[in-house]
Amino acid sequence: MMRLVPVALLLLACAHSGAEQPDSEKPERMLAPEQVVRASIATPPVVRPGDHGELLVTLRIASGYHVMSNRPSSALYIATSVRFAAQNGIAWGNPSYPPPRGFRLADETIATFEGEVEVHQPFEIASDATRGRAELAGTLEYQSCTKTSCLFPVKRALTARIEIAR
Amino acid sequence: VFRLAEARGSWVILHFTASWCPFCDAEVEHLGEVASAYQARNVKVVLVDVQEEQAHWLEYAKQHVAPEVIALFDATGDAARRFAPPHAQPGFEDRAQAIFDSTLILDPQGRIRLFLLPDSRHFDPTFAAVRRELDGMLAQGSGR
Numbered sequence: 081m082m083r084l085v086p087v088a089l090l091l092l093a094c095a096h097s098g099a100e101q102p103d104s105e106k107p108e109r110m111l112a113p114e115q116v117v118r119a120s121i122a123t124p125p126v127v128r129p130g131d132h133g134e135l136l137v138t139l140r141i142a143s144g145y146h147v148m149s150n151r152p153s154s155a156l157y158i159a160t161s162v163r164f165a166a167q168n169g170i171a172w173g174n175p176s177y178p179p180p181r182g183f184r185l186a187d188e189t190i191a192t193f194e195g196e197v198e199v200h201q202p203f204e205i206a207s208d209a210t211r212g213r214a215e216l217a218g219t220l221e222y223q224s225c226t227k228t229s230c231l232f233p234v235k236r237a238l239t240a241r242i243e244i245a246r
Numbered sequence: 247v248f249r250l251a252e253a254r255g256s257w258v259i260l261h262f263t264a265s266w267c268p269f270c271d272a273e274v275e276h277l278g279e280v281a282s283a284y285q286a287r288n289v290k291v292v293l294v295d296v297q298e299e300q301a302h303w304l305e306y307a308k309q310h311v312a313p314e315v316i317a318l319f320d321a322t323g324d325a326a327r328r329f330a331p332p333h334a335q336p337g338f339e340d341r342a343q344a345i346f347d348s349t350l351i352l353d354p355q356g357r358i359r360l361f362l363l364p365d366s367r368h369f370d371p372t373f374a375a376v377r378r379e380l381d382g383m384l385a386q387g388s389g390r
Binding site for chain 2: 158225
């Protein structure tokens with residue numbers, strides 16, 4: 081890992097002193113990366129062995145922010161993804177995402193999501209699945225930006241519960 | 247390991263980036279132009295990648311970062327955190343986020359002469375403001 085000389089840090093106070101900026105020129109206070117997207121999961125009330133169903137994962141993206149779509153415009157960018165872990169008795173299908181919205185950045189338009197995004201995650205309950213309540217563990221990944229700057233990528237846990245009927 | 251002390255005697259433009267950041271990616275090409283334009287005027291351009299996989303960054307740097315730019319890798323974000331102003335964007339628990347995509351100009355004595363946090367109202371990938379400020383500083387001399 082590289083190191084940088086500490087002398088620069090000592091001089092930060094000088095660099096930041098000075099007259100108050102008018103409100104119109106002050107930088108907007110930004111959300112922490114983890115706060116940009118709120119996720120909720122809707123599940124069928126009851127499922128039975130052999131049933132097909134889906135989880136509806138709703139991502140609410142804070143106003144003024146966007147995240148890269150599930151198929152970003154560059155391989156360098158970090159895709160928004162919802163993934164549920166493999167577990168006995170449940171087979172996951174491919175999640176479906178809405179169409180992206182274009183965000184104009186310099187000379188290109190990149191594929192993003194804004195506002196409310198619904199991700200449909202299909203599943204199938206095995207015929208020999210254990211009855212009772214099942215906890216489904218997943219992950220949400222995204223990387224958000226405002227119209228002028230970007231925030232660190234986020235990876236966090238998702239949890240859903242379903243009732244497999246007896 | 248690179249120490250900024252090694253650049254004493256030169257002006258330094260220091261910029262923090264990551265390959266996954268679309269805004270940063272748009273800036274990188276122009277940072278190479280800045281490095282080329284000011285190389286003969288004793289200005290070094292240092293680009294610090296913050297907190298991503300080393301192999302990924304090395305591949306990115308090979309393909310996208312001009313050879314005139316000193317490309318560095320800050321695996322943990324610790325180097326970036328040392329520069330994060332304590333009161334900037336207090337909602338950022340990871341202080342490396344507060345410095346991310348910022349640009350500094352250091353004079354030949356190693357003093358910070360310009361500190362540009364990401365502009366929340368405008369985006370200019372060409373570093374026009376940095377160049378303008380640097381031109382003024384170079385015209386005034388070393389700032390002793």
